[in-house]
Amino acid sequence: MVPTDRRTLLAALGSGAVALAGCLAGRASPGPFGGDDEETAESGSRGPKPPTVDRSLPAAYEIDELLETSRSGGPSPDGIPAVENPRFTPATDSPDALDDDDPVFGVEIDGEAKAYPQSILVWHEIVNDVVGGRPVSVTYCPLTGTAQGFHRGETTFGVSGQLINSNLVMFDRGTESWWPQILATAISGEDAGSHLEEFQLIWTTWARWRSTHPDTVVLSEETGFARNYGRDPYGGYNPPQGYYENDSFLFGPLTEDDRLHPKAVVIGMRSEHGAVAVGKDRLREERLLAFELGGVDHLAAYDDALDTGYVYRIDDSDAPPASWEGGRVAIDGVDYEPADLPYERAIAFDAMWFAWYGYYPMTDLYE
Amino acid sequence: MSSGRPRLSFRVLTDTLAAIRLALGRRDTRAVATVVAVAYLIAYLWATGDLSYRPDVTARLLVVDDPVGRLFARVGPASFGAVATLDTSVFRLLVSPINLVIGAVLAGLVGINLALSYLAVRRPSACGIGTGSGILASIPALLSGTVCCGPVVLLAVGVQASAALLTAFTWLLPVGVLLLLASLGYIAAKIDTGPLPEPHTTAAE
Numbered sequence: 001m002v003p004t005d006r007r008t009l010l011a012a013l014g015s016g017a018v019a020l021a022g023c024l025a026g027r028a029s030p031g032p033f034g035g036d037d038e039e040t041a042e043s044g045s046r047g048p049k050p051p052t053v054d055r056s057l058p059a060a061y062e063i064d065e066l067l068e069t070s071r072s073g074g075p076s077p078d079g080i081p082a083v084e085n086p087r088f089t090p091a092t093d094s095p096d097a098l099d100d101d102d103p104v105f106g107v108e109i110d111g112e113a114k115a116y117p118q119s120i121l122v123w124h125e126i127v128n129d130v131v132g133g134r135p136v137s138v139t140y141c142p143l144t145g146t147a148q149g150f151h152r153g154e155t156t157f158g159v160s161g162q163l164i165n166s167n168l169v170m171f172d173r174g175t176e177s178w179w180p181q182i183l184a185t186a187i188s189g190e191d192a193g194s195h196l197e198e199f200q201l202i203w204t205t206w207a208r209w210r211s212t213h214p215d216t217v218v219l220s221e222e223t224g225f226a227r228n229y230g231r232d233p234y235g236g237y238n239p240p241q242g243y244y245e246n247d248s249f250l251f252g253p254l255t256e257d258d259r260l261h262p263k264a265v266v267i268g269m270r271s272e273h274g275a276v277a278v279g280k281d282r283l284r285e286e287r288l289l290a291f292e293l294g295g296v297d298h299l300a301a302y303d304d305a306l307d308t309g310y311v312y313r314i315d316d317s318d319a320p321p322a323s324w325e326g327g328r329v330a331i332d333g334v335d336y337e338p339a340d341l342p343y344e345r346a347i348a349f350d351a352m353w354f355a356w357y358g359y360y361p362m363t364d365l366y367e
Numbered sequence: 368m369s370s371g372r373p374r375l376s377f378r379v380l381t382d383t384l385a386a387i388r389l390a391l392g393r394r395d396t397r398a399v400a401t402v403v404a405v406a407y408l409i410a411y412l413w414a415t416g417d418l419s420y421r422p423d424v425t426a427r428l429l430v431v432d433d434p435v436g437r438l439f440a441r442v443g444p445a446s447f448g449a450v451a452t453l454d455t456s457v458f459r460l461l462v463s464p465i466n467l468v469i470g471a472v473l474a475g476l477v478g479i480n481l482a483l484s485y486l487a488v489r490r491p492s493a494c495g496i497g498t499g500s501g502i503l504a505s506i507p508a509l510l511s512g513t514v515c516c517g518p519v520v521l522l523a524v525g526v527q528a529s530a531a532l533l534t535a536f537t538w539l540l541p542v543g544v545l546l547l548l549a550s551l552g553y554i555a556a557k558i559d560t561g562p563l564p565e566p567h568t569t570a571a572e
Contacts, residue, residue, distance in 0.1 A: 079442050085432070096424045224432040226449035226461050228419055 047174035048154035052186075052194040056272035060361050061254070063187045066164055066180065069254060073143075073163040077171065080159040081225055082126035082137075088114065088217035091210045095120070095221045097230025100207035101238045105138060105147040106216070106306075107131055107201050113213040115206065116140075118237065120219055121147075123227040125168055127219065128156040138201065141168035141181050142234050143243070143250060144355035145265065148181055149199040165254045165358040182268075182351065182359050203350045204306040205238075212305050253358035260367055262354035267300065268363075269311040269348040275360035276311070279367045280350065283309045287324040289366055298346075300366075301329055303338040308350075312343035319343075379552045386555035390482040399485045404471075404478030411470040412460070415446055421459040428453050438464060445469060445540040469540070476547040483554045 061069075089095075095117065098104075103118040110132030121127065121140040128137050137157045140147045143166040150157070155174035162169040168181040177189030184196045202209070209216060221229045235242015243250070247262050260266070266277035273294025283289055284307075289300040297314040304327055320332040328335040331342065339345075357363060390396045412418035429452040431437050440448035447465035 075443060076441055079440075081440070081442075222429065225437070226429065226431050226452040226463075228416055228421075228459060228461060230421070230423065231416075231419055233416065 046176075049174050049191065050155050050157070050172045050179075051151050051153040051197050052191065053197045055195050057183070057185065057195060057270050058275045058360055058362060059183075059185075060359065063192055066183075066187050067178075070162045070164045070169060070178075071251065073161055073251070075159070075161040077161050078158050079161050080123070080125055082128055082156065082158050083120075083124045083219075083223045083225075084128050084156065085224055086127050086129050087220040087222050089220045091115075091214065091216050091218060094206065094218050095229065097221075098206055098218070099238060101205050103203060103237045104206045104209050104218070105140060105201045106204055106209040106213065107136070107138065107149055107199065108213065109134055109136070109199065113209075113216040115209050115213075115216050115218040116147075117206065117219060117229075118147075119230050119232065120221060120223065120227075122232050122234070123229065124223065124225070125159050126157050126170060128152060136199065137170075139168065139170060139181050141166075142232075143167065144182065145244065145263070145352040146182055146349060146355065147201045147203050148184070148349055149201040150184065151197040151199065163251055165355060166249065166251045167355055167359070180359075182355065198347045200345070200347055201349065202306055202308050204308055208306050249354070253354045255358055255361050256354065257357045257361070259365060260353040262352065264353045265350050266353050266356055266365070267309040267311065267348050268351045268356045268360070269298075269346050270360060270363075271313070271346055273313075275356075275363040277351075277353065277356050277360075277363050277365045278309065278311070279365075280309065282366060288322055288329065290322070291364070291366060293364060299341070299343065300348075301338040301341060309348065310339055310341075311346045311348040312341050313346055314343050379556060382555040383552050386483060386551065386558055387479055389558070390479050390486070393486075395489070396482040396486050400475075400478035400482035402478075403481045404474040407477045408470050408474040411473060412466070415443075415466060415470075417449065417461040417463055417466055419459050420457070421454060422457055424454045424456070424459065426454050426456045473543065473547070476544070476551065480547060480550050480554070483551070483558060486558070487554075 097119060098117050104115040105118065105121065106113065106115050108114075112132040114129070114131055116127055116138050118140065121138070122142050125141060126137055126139050128135075130136065135152050135154070137150045137152045138147070139150065139157070143163070146167070152172070155172045157170045157172055157179070160169045160171045160178060162178065164180050164187075165182075167183075170179045170181055171177060172179065175189045175191065177186045177191060179186055179196060184198055186192045186194050206218075232242070235244045235246075237244055243263075245263060249262070253262075256262070260279065265280040267280055267283060268275070268277050270276075271293075273296050276291065276293050276298070278289055278291075278300045283300055283302045287302045287304075291298050291300070297317060297319065299312045299314055299322060301310050301312065301322070302308075303310065322329050322331045322341070324330075325335060327338075329338055329341055330336075336342065357365075390400055409418065431448075431450055434450035437448035437450050442448055447463050449461035449463040449466075451462040453460040453462055
């Protein structure tokens with residue numbers, strides 16, 4: 001009897017631990033929200049879909065390959081909560097912990113300028129907002145160092161808790177489809193393969209954004225959630241430290257390349273012509289960088305007011321050369337702001353080199 | 368049991384309760400349990416990120432929009448939502464009642480385990496166990512403090528996450544609790560829970 005009772009006791013303790021671990025493990029992930037919701041995801045929309053655009057983007061992987069490489073980052077869906085009702089304060093009343101040299105993600109749409117501190121987004125990754133009257137999602141992935149803006153229409157985006165290539169996988173609450181941030185492409189649901197409509201976010205510092213956009217407002221720490229804003233669980237950018245500057249990964253990239261430090265910042269741009277990465281340090285030095293992508297001329301221009309870069313597509317092969325003139329760009333005798341060259345500006349954003357290369361191994365690189 | 372002999376599980380329970388009473392009944396062991404439990408709770412909250420040193424922010428109390436809704440919101444394998452931020456100009460406490468309960472339970476178990484270990488050291492005649500048993504058994508629980516900051520721990524040790532590692536983080540808390548309970552039961556079965564003199568009288572023995 002005694003051995004039996006001991007086994008019974010241990011079994012009871014063991015099954016208690018199993019049950020507790022099961023409760024703590026979160027949902028698995030074959031579909032957007034695991035097996036229970038797979039049918040819903042396949043059957044399509046329960047709510048409004050995010051607006052998509054007809055465009056062509058380079059793809060190195062099939063959707064099934066991407067799904068196979070997705071892995072849980074730890075939190076369950078919405079375990080990292082998006083900010084749904086953002087509040088803003090004037091630049092003169094910025095958050096306590098926001099220093100001048102801290103990174104912010106700036107956006108200006110139809111004359112309305114807003115800044116989203118990295119120190120807040122590192123805890124939320126997505127802010128569902130309205131800027132210039134347009135519903136948008138401002139998104140940030142700490143592990144890949146990417147801040148990207150998407151038009152969201154009548155739906156909102158959330159954090160799925162999944163990672164692909166270390167990159168945030170968003171889901172839209174209308175169809176619960178997965179959208180890897182950098183790819184801006186659905187990889188599940190009835191619209192798999194469709195692309196989100198993007199807008200330009202500027203990765204800069206609070207002082208630079210404030211000086212170039214004096215009327216800006218800044219996201220408040222009153223997000224509706226209690227988080228340790230001002231403390232970055234991964235390290236820091238001011239100065240660079242921890243995950244953001246070392247060469248280790250939390251989750252392995254899809255593929256690797258050693259031409260640059262894995263966390264080196266590149267300005268990435270992808271279009272129907274291909275993918276290109278321009279080293280941010282190189283652009284800082286050269287100010288202007290002309291290159292060809294897919295047979296089409298392009299020009300990358302540095303903006304020293306914001307410490308950012310823009311990429312333009314120059315369809316006219318006979319376009320006059322551009323030159324740097326004390327912070328402005330001279331083209332055919334006319335000076336332009338780097339953000340306003342007379343060419344079509346493509347969506348480009350900062351990214352860690354490993355993340356960009358992992359998704360776009362066919363990319364051109366100007367290191 | 369018709370035999371009149373108490374089931375082992377019941378005996379373990381009564382022995383454990385007796386050991387807990389012993390640990391909390393003596394001034395010295397009660398002090399050890401309290402100090403260890405408080406220190407552990409602070410360390411746990413620190414490790415999970417709920418408590419931090421923040422002299423850079425002004426003192427205030429900020430309650431979230433939907434505290435009841437946030438109360439049970441999971442933010443990690445064994446970490447739950449905070450309902451308020453309490454800034455004191457020195458420390459910041461993210462007030463998460465569930466995390467506090469989890470931390471308090473762990474802290475209590477660690478405290479009692481170490482108090483009984485202390486008793487084993489000070490009163491070896493009362494115990495048939497090795498000195499470090501309780502301390503060793505407490506290690507998993509100490510590790511369980513990492514349950515909701517697993518990726519940060521991985522950063523600190525510089526390794527890539529794997530499914531196995533992430534699963535391990537999920538198991539830290541339940542395994543830690545289980546081992547602490549097992550340790551407590553083991554010590555309780557070995558220890559003589561009869562009355563012992565208070566520490567100030569032991570020198571005369």
